Amino acid sequence: MTRRRITGFSNPSVKAIRALREKKHRRREGRFLAEGLRLLTDARENGRLPETLVLSDARDPHPLLAALEAAVTEAGGEVLETTPDILSKITGKANPQAVAGVFTEFDTSLERVDRSRAPIWLVAQALRDPGNLGTMLRTGDAVGAGGLILIDDCADPFGVETVRASMGAIFTQQLAQASWPEFLEWLRAGAGEQGGQLVAASLRDARPYRGAPYAAPCFVMVGNESQGLPDAYEAACDLRVTMPMKGRADSLNAAVAAAVLAYEVLATLDA
Structure with a gap:
């Protein structure tokens, strides 16, 4: 599986994903952020995959994580690998989980x-x-x-x-x-x-x-x-x-x- 590695806080992808924590950016982009293997697995099992999957390089191997990455890759999504510090900046949590994803907002009509x-x-x-x-x-x-x-x-x-x-x-x-x-x-x-x-x-x-x-x-x-x-x-x-x-x-x-x-x-x- 091909992953793109990000090591800098000023990376445009980091800035774009981090901005989704703010409502005005979510509305403009029509995307939202979710984190945690359980949430993203629930999404996958209900037919929703993130456009972008962000993985911590300090993560432990897990079959559900491997299945998630494989599904995103097969669907043509982007997989990024970065440090826990950068993942913390993205999610706004001091102790972020090992994975986060960017999803397209649902049709709520x-x-x-x-x-x-x-x-x-x-x-x-x-x-x-x-x-x-x-x-x-x-x-x-x-x-x-x-x-x-x-x-x-x-x-x-x-x-x-x-x-x-x-x-x-x-x-x-x-x-x-x-x-x-x-x-x-x-x-x-x-x-x-x-x-x-x-x-x-x-x-x-x-x-x-x-x-x-x-x-x-x-x-x-x-x-x-x-x-x-x-x-x-x-x-x-x-x-x-x-x-x-x-x-x-x-x-x-x-x-x-x-x-x-x-x-x-x-x-x-x-x-």
């Missing part, structure tokens, strides 16, 4: 979503924390959701922090982005009476989340971390449920609430 492919979908409205967004992707993978639909102005799903927090689920979950009017029109235009049941954790005319009449395909929606869902969004939901708060806290973290609710939906639909 709502029209690509096939709601019939899974009984559960997660929806996030104006979620601003990359860690929460990544956690919701990871939760979606865990419960067998079809994917995550981002409504309005959410954190960048292709940001380094989001990709890292997703633990590889960025490659297993379908991702879509839309405005609220676009999403609601799409949801209500689906086959059947409504095309999908929209469910939100709420205090507005809500019923206990356990034992609620969930129906597939069920779209579990959470709102902004500090403000929650706008009133109009809650009012448009088919079902509003509440979770008991037995301590001093008056709410759950948005991603945690989505996970609790998604598992209850899963239990109901599997029953």
Whole structure:
């Protein structure tokens, strides 16, 4: 396998890849950065290969790493080898993993979503924390959701922090982005009476989340971390449920609430 070795911090490839840590460069290039053998293996197993694979020259041999390099090479991708210090500069981590990759951003148009492919979908409205967004992707993978639909102005799903927090689920979950009017029109235009049941954790005319009449395909929606869902969004939901708060806290973290609710939906639909 042919690798190109890079030894200088000022190398144009290093600068270009490092720039993908910033949103404006990701948007301009339509590419994003992911690191770690587990994440890149998940990507490969789901049919996504990096355009550029960056390897540490201090890496230990591993069959999954060899398989990844072979797949990238066969697909005509670029393989770079560099030092841990330069890899650290690229990823922004003091102790970088042995491998990183540059991927083309996915098509996140709502029209690509096939709601019939899974009984559960997660929806996030104006979620601003990359860690929460990544956690919701990871939760979606865990419960067998079809994917995550981002409504309005959410954190960048292709940001380094989001990709890292997703633990590889960025490659297993379908991702879509839309405005609220676009999403609601799409949801209500689906086959059947409504095309999908929209469910939100709420205090507005809500019923206990356990034992609620969930129906597939069920779209579990959470709102902004500090403000929650706008009133109009809650009012448009088919079902509003509440979770008991037995301590001093008056709410759950948005991603945690989505996970609790998604598992209850899963239990109901599997029953």
